[in-house]
Amino acid sequence: MxxxxxxxxxxxxxxxxxxxxxxxxxxxxxxxxxxxxxxxxxxxxxxxxxxxxxxxxxxxxxxxxxxxxxxxxxxEPTFNADPKNQTLSAKASLMRATVKGHEVPVEVRAALGDGNSTGGEKILPSTMTTELLHEPFVKNPLRDISTFTSVTNLEIPKVEFQLDDDDFIADTETAKELEVSGDVVNFGRHKFKVFAPVSETILAATDTNLVQTVEGALRSGLAAKEKKVAFTKTPKTGEEHMSFYQKNGAVSVIKEVPGATLFKAIKAAIADLPEDFRETATITMRYADYMDIIEDLANGNATLYQAQPEQVLGKPVEFCDLAVDPVIGDFRYSHFNYDPEIIYDRDKNVRTGIWDFVLTAWIDHQIKLKSAFRIAKKS
CATH class of the missing domain: 1.10.287 (Helix Hairpins)
Structure with a gap:
């Protein structure tokens, strides 16, 4: 060889x-x-x-x-070319240089939005960071309904407005939560890595093929991490607060609403939400569970299979296989924040001889108001 x-x-x-x-x-x-x-x-x-x-x-x-x-x-990119081709070529040059252990040219970094003229640091240029964070390759349903930002040391209020009346929050459950946990959310930094395998064949491929392959793998990893931390029932130490299924001892932090069937539990959970949250609520659940509900409700009537999920359950539905118990609520209060300083590096898989384009990121998911959500449980 x-x-x-x-x-x-x-x-x-x-x-x-x-x-x-x-x-x-x-x-x-x-x-x-x-x-x-x-x-x-x-x-x-x-x-x-x-x-x-x-x-x-x-x-x-x-x-x-x-x-x-x-x-x-x-x-290397032709910088007097069309801006789209210029960015594509710059991305490909960055990936090739990183995997091969070469210094990334200053003009490549500049084309990707890196304001540091030295080109010596390993921060992922802003153009690539923005696209990786906001254009996931693998679908993460929360991307359509949750809040996503990329701000260092982010602090935000839990409630977006206030009135001069101290009793402006009519929902007593929300008022109690704010009294216990405060009215400001502080986002932390939780490190994880995504590995994009790169072979010599891919390195030698066209700029388009190289960029699509690497970015596709990185976006997939980011989307998978987001879903995992939000719906895991066995979170890593320090990441418990990120999950909708977080526990305080044996008790769910987010209120669980039981029902004789999953359909009735979802209906009861929607009704149990405070009015302001109920009006803008969305349901996240497994597709298999939804099909079981349709099968029970249809009772041989094929018409119901053609109905939109919102027509059946009364609220918009996002399907996610990790949502083992349906989560219902106003997902504007589900907030993901990435630290802007995403870092790239390389690593070699000694077993296969394949090099990895490695992305290191820091993420936090804060459920700003637990009272904005309910978990439907079949009793």
Missing amino acids: AKTLFDVKNDLVTIGQALAAVKQDKLVKASEPESKTEDITALATKEAGLQARFDILQKEHDLMEAEQKASLQKK
């Missing part, structure tokens, strides 16, 4: 370390009066062999690196 530049780099490091160790051993042996001459000669012979191998690898490394740099320069 033909060696890549990365293989040669790794071989250089290995041989270089062995050569340095042998040189040190030879010096130690030579300085010891009791050392045998043949031992010193053997070490000198070993050193000469390693030095010859190192020189061959170094020469091959320099040739391969020069070829790759020349290839990379050919693929």
